[in-house]
Amino acid sequence: MSAEIRALEPKALWNKFADLNAVPRPSKKEERVIKFMKDFGSRLGLETIEDEVGNVIIRKPATADMENRKPIVMQSHLDMVHQKNNDTTFDFDTQGIDMFVEGDWVKAKGTTLGADNGLGVATIMAILESDTIAHPDLEALFTIDEETGMTGAKGLKGGLLKGEILLNLDTEEDDEIGVGCAGGVDVTATRNYNEVNVGAGSSAFKIEVKGLQGGHSGMQIHEGLGNANKLMNRLLYRAYDAFGLQVSEIDGGSLRNAIPRESVAVVIVDTNKTTQFVKDMDQKASVIKKEFKTMEPELEINVAETTLPERVMESDVQEQLIKAIYAACNGVYRMSPDIPDLVETSNNIARVIVKDGFIKIGCLTRSSVESSKADLANALTSTFEMAGCDVELSGDYPGWAPNMDSDILKVMVPIYERLNNGEKPHVAACHAGLECGILGTNYPDMDMISFGPNIKGAHSPDERAQISSAQKYWKFVLEILKEIPKRN
Template identity: 80%
Template sequence: MSKEIRQLEPKALWNKFADLNAVPRPSKKEERVIKFMKDFGHSLDLETIEDEVGNVIICKPATSGMEDRKPIVMQSHLDMVHQKNNDTEFDFDTQGIDMYVDGDWVKAKGTTLGADNGLGVATIMAILESDSIAHPDLEALFTIDEETGMTGAKGLKGGLLHGEILLNLDTEEDDEIGVGCAGGVDVTATRDYKEEDTPEIKLGYAIEVKGLQGGHSGMQIHEGLGNANKFMNRLLFDGFEKFGLRISEIDGGSLRNAIPRESKAIVAIDAVHESKFITEIKAHAEIIKTEFKTMEPDLEVLISKTETPEKIMELGVQEGITRALYAACNGVYRMSPDIPDLVETSNNIARVIVRDGQIKIGCLIRSSVESTKQDLANTLCATFELTGCEVELSGDYPGWAPNMDSAILKVMVPIYEQLNKGEQPHVAACHAGLECGILGTNYPDMDMISFGPNIKGAHSPDERAQISSAQKYWEFVLEILKHIPKKH
């Protein structure tokens, strides 16, 4: 696996990526990768510290001739999203990522690749290790838990860093220079319900939605990808009136920041309506497939007879929750009126769990405008509260307001144009959560920018990194480091 990857150019980058991907690094479980990074810093005899929350900072003095340049911070996050296909046997807690080369792309076998944000981490590691790459005073900041709450960035105290410019390496389009991003908030709706004994006249069936692409719930929310939780709710809606359908269990989606690819429900139906149930569910599934045939060509809806469940959800709660899920906003809520083609506010209905007398629905709202974020949060709260749920808002983090007068932006744009035969970069804000907005709360005077190589399908098992783009990006990084502005 890693031998093939290690032969790719630039070798300094891909070798460090292979080293990193051998270390399990799920969000909230970063102990091993924190130790790995600290050991790396110590092996280079560089000042290496771990802060109170687990962020790692490695400091490297300026190379000869660069001492008069502004000190910089290069930043990436250590954790990665863990997603795998249902038919892939893989333990993220113990195994390294199994990578392979497919043409111009590096992919993983049935799992997420970890290029988000592993290629950024590997870039910084390669620069720290090099004795030939020119750079000013450098603080390498490796944050934790970016994917599930940004607690690393939130916990980083002011005064630890002394850099004047921050290069965030967490953008996924190589022609884009990021100058802003969305903030976010988690919306979690819960309620208890009474379980009832399943009547003897009922038959058990399993309904499974699978084969969806999934993807990044920020960067891809505008693409019209299917949401397995929404699809499942369409199939279950009004099922009681048609065939006496009663819900026993639902398990849909996985991570808050991933568009749900799969959902499974266990239901009980009236035996007398069995034939009608199968016919109508299949017909409804075909309608959904037709609607999404362009975006979701591999969508499957499977219906299979199963053991009749012992318990079912009380009917009033079932009717209320299916209607609430139908009413709840999913996808784009508002486009930006100021920045062309930018999603301003969106929601991802990420997780739906119905089991053992408890309902839990998890959503992630993203927005570059705080007031609109709160407006959508109120909309979701009202929707779920009307059906008896308690709703909690958590994990709120700020957006990053664009600064079009950024000094480092004025350096990077002409470098990009020079390297790419006059092509202009796309200077933009993104509809994803970058750590810049949070870091800026304790470092308000730091000039921040974000960029990176082409990464597609992040947060899904289809995640892939483009080899030719990594070469383009690496050259860009090296030129930026050479041209950091001088100190005042």
């Protein structure tokens, strides 16, 4: 781990982040980081427990003269999104993140950085370890699997936490105080299909869409970023009629909460039409790249001859699939009529797999309004069912309704203004899925708030954390802890 990270200020925060990032911690595989966190709490001599699903809770008594303040919960999630560039050799199951400093930013070499939500975890660790930071009775809640199902938050039982205020450290804009978030549901369409033998006089091509930025499928869904699955589908649309194109396989996207950056398809066309096919693909690629030249300057669309496969999709199913993906909503479905500039409902067509007689399409539908979330999920279900797919809705989790009368919000706003020369914070709900909504189902009376430092490009290899923002955020955290309201 680079010594330059450990030399950054505040050292307490960045050193804990470096310690954490040395531990592999992909979602669903948190065993090592759970042990790491339990060992950390035990080494400090603090009460440390692991609940039934793998969440870790560490309790620290109030510092001197803070015993009469409301007890608090500081919460962040242990897992991180594992994304890397195609040309990066990296094993998230065994390797720690390789970080470096570039100007005012901390980045990772070809992978996600893990600042989401590692900087929140590191913040809490630094406070637990300190003998000089003032705070009330503190419960540190480290949840698991936030990125791929929120099963940690869902599995946390009521009555386990005693805190009255929850500080969620999972917001990615340092001028924002989060008071609400979207809920979500996974929409998965599957179908079997028959494969047919490749006919004589056929040539095979590999089509690649790559170089897209990707990013967070909630926080960045409104930015107009390219979705590799939708772009690949544009290339394939109508090509059967023109060139006899048939699909052998498609592999696009990865995680549901990441806007897909890459897609690869293997197709066959009539050998007599290959010249015109390549020309047509180049023309379509040129049009697409022109559309996205501002947002996606690194977009590449490559078409090259490849080894002829033995079998391809039957044409009827292929047509239904391509039309369904074309028709399926991707991006913003509805803006909030109540909160300016807030995306209310959206969908990310995150994963498309076509191979060996099986189709799987994975989407993540988000909304801050339950009825609107159900409406979009029903629209997607109808679209894919008309293409002969079976559709499953799973992983449903609720949103977090804003409470503008929050006591901790009333404390934090004037602190922010005092620390930032009168600048007002942006008090808002976000379109990401925070755990507060789920935690609130078992802790309905807990006063919750979310905030954090500037993190850009989360869920992509371009993820980066701003050093100056981390310093601003750290001062904010320390002042909040000093001014937690007194017990009633």
